[in-house]
Amino acid sequence: MSQVPSPSRSPATGHRGAGPATDAAIATFGLCKHYGSTRALDDLDLVVPRGQVFGYLGPNGAGKTTTIRLLLGLHRPTAGRAEVFGLDAWSEPVAAHARVAYVSGEPALWPSLTGTETLDFLARVHGSTDAAYRAQLIERFQLQADRKVRALSKGNRQKVQLIAAFATRAELLVLDEPTAGLDPLMEVAFRETVLEAKQREQTVFLSSHILSEVEALCDRVGILRSGRLVDEGTLAELRHLSARTLEVSFRDTPPSLEGLPGVSVVERDGRRLRVEVSGELDPLLSVLAEHRVEALRSREPSLEEIFLHHYREPGAVTQRA
């Protein structure tokens, strides 16, 4: 396994064992969760500052939902702890939940209630709801609120959850793959709503594997693999520390480039090479300077490339198979 870029590793490390990080919406300290012999989450240190939109990335089974269940006090940590606004997620859930709204990945609601009744129930039990905003959201998401939940498709049930969560105006929104069943129009409505929440300085914890969504919305991103946080930082930081792609066309036979630190040739097509470089560019450039280069194109990695980079590492694939 190649090294995780350590400089971007959790800024929370310094908080371990210390008191609550009072300026953080979410903070976890060595958070672990094992189910039998399965390590669903391993030593997670994470800080999500208030007012940020935090993208939590990972493939199926990486531990995203486990993290959320620990943050909400639905499951008990095997070791370590999680805090929400400085409140312990397991031992003080009620105080924490008064400031949190949650959207689950599986929209499990009461089949016999209508959309309106469901929203009413969730609002009354939560205790705070902006009724005017809720009406606006019902309009925006085009929810048929008089239909019973059992008659709603998955996407429509998801809308009910989203409207209920955003209408609380809670300080922290915990969203677990919230757009899984939404159509592209509703995806746009969702993004608009998240940006509104951000403008109101609400914190959003967005678990997702839709990379374009995370790229468009999130200030910071954490990447989870097999229960471990393998990368975390702003998009710019992740790009900086990840491999960038260079396409080089030569006038004559391309050099082998073997043995150069951080350089790997991903495609060789006649006189054209596609090269991924992680770390410094200097060693590669000094080799290229000795050859006749016709064209050189450098591109920053997309989030998808960063993401795939983390998952294509040796061991990772077999681990998830």
Next chain:
Amino acid sequence: MSAGVALARRAFSDARTRNGSFALLFALVAYAQPAAYRSDYPTLHDRLGFVHAFAGNASLRLFYGRPLDLLTTGGYSAWRVGGILAIFAGAWGMLAAVRALRAEEDSGRTELLASGCVSRPGLFVASMSGCLAGVLVLWAALLAGLVAGGLPAGESAYLALATVAPALVFLGLGALTCQLAPTRRQALELAGGALLAALVLRVVADTSSSLGWLRWATPLGWSEEMRAFAGPRPAVLALPVALSLALLALSATLWRKRDVGSGLLASSEVARPRAFGLSSPTALALREERWSLVGWLAGSGGFAFIIGLISTSISSAGISSSLRRQLRELGGASLTRPAGYIGLSFLFFVLAFSLFACTQVAAARHEEAEERLEAVLALPVPRWRWLAGRLALAAAGVVALSLFAGVLAWAGAAVQHAGISLATMVEAGLNCAPAAILFLAIAALAYALVPRASTAVAFGVVSVSFVWQLLSSIVGAPRWLRELSPFEHVGLVPAQPLKAGAAAAMIGLALLGSAVAVWAFSRRDLVGT
């Protein structure tokens, strides 16, 4: 065809827990009855004595039906085994059909299969074949138990057949309600109502002196009319078989004509919002459970009314003339007084309300398994309050059912001028509650400690406790072991005084158990399916 075989095996294997526990219960009861009779009443004199005593306990007919011959081991076993297990077989048939058809459809698996290479009729036949294999298992378990209890194989096979016949009918009826109701729960409620109606008809037929012909109107009566060990009439078997086939054929036809995932009685998908029951999770639980509660109230209340109504009219008319002669020789049958009849009959409500308590904990578990509980507990709702509210609601339901049964039995008795006061019957009704509430607490403990197994454990504890009285005497268990069953501690009010100490102890234990359950639940992970 191989796909059909695979699906039938799948349905059979899905039902293994239910089939296994019913088969065990059937085998145990089938073994215990002849064994107990032989050891308790070895001589004709003992048996005549038993008949004499039985005449004073006519309410046993409520559970076991009409006895035809109590002087032989076979006749006694046919009455005790056939009478009560026929009801269980009916319940099994309905549960099996609804599980194999409607629950599969609710989960979306039917849609997946129906979109594959299996035809609609093929799917139906496969599911029902899996269930019919289960009927065979029950029949074999009964036969094995009876033979182990020392009865001849041929007649035992016939008694086993008579006993499982209602399973066939209610399998068909369950299949039909699956076509009508849009959800598993509604299908169960419809079929359960039909089973209750069948039982009420049998009780009326067996206990009244003039309405014996009603026995022909209920599948449970047909089992009695097959008269195992008392002049068998095998032709009667044609009735349940024909009705079962007709119901299955009708269900298959309806199934072919309707949309997958819907029901013919599907209610409107659009509704005006009603604010009732949305203020808290407990209020919502009441809203969700209200029709179930109304059904229980109607069913047990109706049953209680009939018990009151017939409490004055128990006669020995159903007993064979030779038996009556022998009874006369013993000095005449002491026919029941209404209070004695009602007191014994109300034991049935202790069992029924204990099962109701189990259904309430099962509903709570369902809420968790379907992950709706996550949505609730992610709100500012303390876990203890959620579970305590749920348990309080169930306990209140038990008390309401108990009171209602007492009042309606009083009303029935008052119609017949039985001379039992309302206060006495309220007491008799409330007397059912402590044991049921204790079982509620046990179910809650199972829910908190072993969530996935909780429903099976809850129903299992109630069933085992109920048959424990019988089994413990067979195996010669010491007194303290027999007294482990809460049913042992229920006084037969109004015939006996209320056992206040035992009732208080059961309520105390229930409170303690519930508190531990709430505490343990607050410390565990939520668990999905």
